[in-house]
Amino acid sequence: xxxxxxxxxxxxxxxxxxxxxxxxxxxxxxxxxxxxxxxxxxxxxxxxxxxxxxxxxxxxxxxxxxxxxxxxxxxxxxxxxxxxxxxxxxxxxxxxxxxxxxxxxxxxxxxxxxxxxxxxxxxxxxxxxxxxxxxxxxxxxxxxxxxxxxxxxxxxxxxxxxxxxxxxxxxxxxxxxxxxxxxxxxxxxxxxxxxxxxxxxxxxxxxxxxxxxxxxxxxxxxxxxxxxxxxxxxxxxxxxxxxxxxxxxxxxxxxxxxxxxxxxxxx
Amino acid sequence: xxxxxxxxxxxxxxxxxxxxxxxxxxxxxxxxxxxxxxxxxxxxxxxxxxxxxxxxxxxxxxxxxxxxxxxxxxxxxxxxxxxxxxxxxxxxxxxxxxxxxxxxxxxxxxxxxxxxxxxxxxxxxxxxxxxxxxxxxxxxxxxxxxxxxxxxxxxxxxxxxxxxxxxxxxxxxxxxxxxxxxxxxxxxxxxxxxxxxxxxxxxxxxxxxxxxxxxxxxxxxxxxxxxxxxxxxxxxxxxxxxxxxxxxxxxxxxxxxxxxxxxxxxxxxxxx
Numbered sequence: 001x002x003x004x005x006x007x008x009x010x011x012x013x014x015x016x017x018x019x020x021x022x023x024x025x026x027x028x029x030x031x032x033x034x035x036x037x038x039x040x041x042x043x044x045x046x047x048x049x050x051x052x053x054x055x056x057x058x059x060x061x062x063x064x065x066x067x068x069x070x071x072x073x074x075x076x077x078x079x080x081x082x083x084x085x086x087x088x089x090x091x092x093x094x095x096x097x098x099x100x101x102x103x104x105x106x107x108x109x110x111x112x113x114x115x116x117x118x119x120x121x122x123x124x125x126x127x128x129x130x131x132x133x134x135x136x137x138x139x140x141x142x143x144x145x146x147x148x149x150x151x152x153x154x155x156x157x158x159x160x161x162x163x164x165x166x167x168x169x170x171x172x173x174x175x176x177x178x179x180x181x182x183x184x185x186x187x188x189x190x191x192x193x194x195x196x197x198x199x200x201x202x203x204x205x206x207x208x209x210x211x212x213x214x215x216x217x218x219x220x221x222x223x224x225x226x227x228x229x230x231x232x233x234x235x236x237x238x239x240x241x242x243x244x245x246x247x248x249x250x251x252x253x254x255x256x257x258x259x260x261x262x263x264x265x266x267x
Numbered sequence: 268x269x270x271x272x273x274x275x276x277x278x279x280x281x282x283x284x285x286x287x288x289x290x291x292x293x294x295x296x297x298x299x300x301x302x303x304x305x306x307x308x309x310x311x312x313x314x315x316x317x318x319x320x321x322x323x324x325x326x327x328x329x330x331x332x333x334x335x336x337x338x339x340x341x342x343x344x345x346x347x348x349x350x351x352x353x354x355x356x357x358x359x360x361x362x363x364x365x366x367x368x369x370x371x372x373x374x375x376x377x378x379x380x381x382x383x384x385x386x387x388x389x390x391x392x393x394x395x396x397x398x399x400x401x402x403x404x405x406x407x408x409x410x411x412x413x414x415x416x417x418x419x420x421x422x423x424x425x426x427x428x429x430x431x432x433x434x435x436x437x438x439x440x441x442x443x444x445x446x447x448x449x450x451x452x453x454x455x456x457x458x459x460x461x462x463x464x465x466x467x468x469x470x471x472x473x474x475x476x477x478x479x480x481x482x483x484x485x486x487x488x489x490x491x492x493x494x495x496x497x498x499x500x501x502x503x504x505x506x507x508x509x510x511x512x513x514x515x516x517x518x519x520x521x522x523x524x525x526x527x528x529x530x531x532x533x534x535x536x537x538x539x
Contacts, residue, residue, distance in 0.1 A: 060433050078436055090434035094452040094529045103448070104438035137531035148434075155438065 003072070004191035005057055005082070005159050006033040010066035012052050026052045028217040029066070032210060034159075037189035041202035042220075043254065044212030045261030050195045051087070053218075054163050057193060058084050070159070082159040083152035087167060089144060091136045097147045098123060098132035104155040122150040126180070142173040146180075153184065160185075160192045167196070178205060178234040186231060199254065203246055204234040211254050214261035222253045293319045317498040325503040339511065341483040345401050345473035346515070349408020350466055354458060356409070357416025362446070362454060365424035382418075386410045390479050399480050408472025412465045416458055423457030424450050459527050462519050470512055485511070 010030045016022040026049035034040045044050050055061035057068060059079040068075040070082070091100045099106075102119040110118075123132050126146040136144055145165065152160065166174045182205060185192065196202050202209045203226055211222040228242055237243055294300050296316045298309040306312055329335035364371040364378075390407050397403040427450060435449050458465075477486025485508055492500030 058433075058437060060436070078439075080439065082437070084434065084437040086430050086434055088430050090428075090430045092431055092435070092449065092452070094456065096529070103435070103440075107435075107439045107441070107444050107448075135529040137529070151434075151438065 002036055003033050004036045004038070004070070005079075005193070006069045007031055007053065007057060008067050008069065010053065010056055010063045010068070012049070012056065012061065013064045025217050026215060027056075027063075028219055030212075030219045032193075032220060034191045034193055036158075036191055039185065039192040039194065039205060039207045040210060041194045041196055041206040041208070042210045042212060043196055043199055043202045043250075044218065045214045045254075045258045046197055047265060048212050048215040048257075048261055049218040050197075050212060051163050053212075054084075054161050054193060054195050057159075058082055058161050060084075079159070081157055082161050083155060083157035085148055085152055085160070085162040085165040087164045089136065089148075091144060091147055091151070093136050096133050096135050097128060097139065097143075100136070100147050101132075101150045101154055103151060108155075118154055122154045125184070126150040141169055142177060145169065145177060149177075149181070149184070158190055160190050162192065162194045164196050166201070167198070174201075175235050181205070182230075182232060182234070199247060199250060200238060201234075203228075203243060203250070204232065204237050209250060211250060211257070214257040214264065221257070222250070224250050289319050292316070314496075314498065317502045321499040322502045322506065325500055326507060329503070329507070335485075335488075335507065338483060338485050338488055339507070341401065342470075342473050342477065342485045342508075342511070345404040345408065345476070345484065346466070346469045348401070348405045349472050350412055350469040352405065353409040353412025353469065354416050354465060357413045358420050358451075358454060358458060360413075361417045361420025362424055362450060365421045365454075366446075366450070371421075378417075382414045387475055390476060393476070394480055399482060404473045404476030404481065404484070407476045408469040411468040411472045415461050415465045415468060419457040419461045420454040423454040427453045456527070456530065459523055462523055463516060466515055466519050467512070470515060474508060 008031055010027055011025065012027040013023050013025045016024075030053060032040075032042070032053070042050055042053065052061065056063050057079065059068070059075055059077055059082075068079075070079060092103065095103065098119050101122050102115050105115045105118060119132070120129075123129050126149055128143060128146055128150070131139065131143065134143075136147070139147065148165075166177050169177060178201065192206075194202070194205060199209075206226050209224045209226060210220050211224070212218050213221045224246065226246060228237060228240065228246075296312045297318050297320075298313055303309045303312070364374065387407070389410055390403070393403040393406045397406055432445065432449055435445055440448060473484065474486040477484035478490050481487045481490075485504055489501050489504035489508075492498075492504065
C-alpha cells in the first residue's frame with residue numbers, strides 16, 4: 001500500500017513574540033506515515049502538540065525542520081488534497097448550513113446547478129435535509145459538526161485531518177457521530193489522521209493508534225495495530241475482550257506520559 | 268413577554284407624558300394664563316420659549332402648504348450621501364489597514380489625532396472648498412461617519428476567528444476569496460452593529476452644516492427663523508427634525524433585522 005501522507009522528522013519551535021530568546025519546542029523529530037485508506041488515530045496527553053502536528057500536515061503551519069510529503073510529493077503551502085475538521089466551530093456564521101457546505105465548491109468556481117445538486121446530496125447524507133436554510137447559531141452542536149463534516153467531504157479530499165472533532169459533544173451524540181463517520185469513511189476509504197485525547201475513541205475508530213509523549217518536544221513513542229474486524233459499532237466494540245486487551249496495553253504505555261503532562265500543567 | 272393589555276396601557280402612559288409636557292409648556296408660556304412670576308413682562312415667556320399651539324400651527328402650515336418637503340428632501344439626501352460615502356470609505360480603509368500591519372502602525376497616531384479632533388470645526392473649510400450647497404454638508408457628515416465605521420471594521424477584521432479563517436483556507440479560498448467571503452462579511456457585521464450611530468451622525472453632519480451656512484434644508488429653516496427671533500418656527504424645526512430622526516432610526520432597525528438574520532439574538536439560539 002502506498003503512503004498518502006508522511007511527516008518526516010518534523011520539529012516545531014515557537015519563539016515568543018516579545019522576547020526572541022524564549023523558545024518552546026512543541027514537537028521534536030516526529031515522524032508519522034499514513035497509508036492510503038488507513039485510519040490512524042494519534043493520542044497523547046493534553047497540551048502535547050497533537051494539533052501542531054496536524055497543522056503541519058495541513059500546511060497551515062510551517063515546521064522549523066523536517067518535511068511533509070503528500071502522495072510522494074513535497075508539500076508547499078496549503079495541503080490541497082486534505083480536508084480538515086476542526087475542534088472548535090469553524091463554520092462561517094453568516095452563511096446558512098447549505099451555503100457553508102457548498103463553500104468549497106464556490107471557491108472552486110463550480111457551476112450553480114452542480115453546486116446545488118451536490119449540496120442537497122450532502123445535506124441529506126449527513127441527515128440535515130430540510131435544515132439547509134438554518135444558520136449555525138440555530139443548529140445544535142451535533143448538527144453543526146455534521147455541517148462541518150459535509151463541508152469537508154463534499155470536496156472529496158483523499159486525506160482527512162481531524163482535530164478532536166467530537167470532543168465538545170455529549171457522549172450520546174458523540175457515539176452517533178463516530179458511527180456516522182465510520183460509515184461515511186467505509187464508503188470510499190480515505191486516509192485519516194484522527195487526533196484525540198480519548199483512547200477509547202481512538203481504538204474504536206482506527207486501524208492503528210499512535211501514542212505521543214508528553215510535551216514539550218513531543219514525539220511518537222508507540223504504535224499499536226488495532227486488529228478488530230470492521231464494520232464496527234463504536235458502542236458495542238468497547239465491550240469486546242480484544243478491545244479491553246488493547247486498551248490495557250496502550251494505556252499502560254500512555255500512563256506515564258499522561259502523568260508527566262498532568263504534572264507539567266499543574267506547575 | 269408583555270401581554271397585549273399592559274402594552275396598550277404603556278402606550279397610553281407614554282401619550283400622557285407627551286400631553287403633560289405640552290400642557291405644562293402651554294400653561295407656563297402663553298401670556299395671561301398664569302400671573303408672571305419670573306419675567307417682569309407677561310409676554311417675555313412666550314418670546315423665549317414659544318407657544319406650543321403656534322408651533323403646531325407652524326408645523327401644520329409647513330406640511331399642508333408643502334413648503335417643508337423640499338427642505339426635508341435636501342436634508343435626507345445629504346444624510347444618505349454622507350452615510351453611504353462615509354461607510355464605503357470606512358469599510359475600504361478599515362479592511363486595508365487591518366490587513367496591512369505596517370501601514371496601520373505608521374498611520375496610527377494620525378488616525379487617533381483625526382478622531383480626537385472636534386470635526387465640526389472643519390465646516391468652514393468645507394464651505395470654502397465645496398461651497399454652500401449640498402457637497403459641504405455631505406463632506407461634514409462623511410468625516411463624522413467615517414471614523415465610526417472605520418474603527419468598527421478595523422476591529423471586525425482583526426477579530427475574525429482564526430479557526431474560521433483556517434477552515435476557509437483549507438476549503439481552498441484564495442486571498443481574494445478570503446477577503447470577499449470571510450473578512451468582508453465579518454466586517455459588515457460590525458458595520459451593522461454601528462448602523463444607528465453612523466446614520467445618526469450623518470444626520471447631525473447634514474443639519475449642523477445647514478445651520479452654519481446654506482440656502483436649503485431644515486437646518487437652514489431654523490437658522491432663518493432664529494435670525495428674526497421667530498422662536499415658534501425654531502421649535503417647529505426642532506420638532507420636525509426629531510420626528511425625522513425617529514423615522515430614520517426606525518428604518519435602520521427594520522433594515523438591521525433583515526440584514527442580520529444570521530446573528531443570534533438572546534432567547535432565539537438553538538431553536539430547532
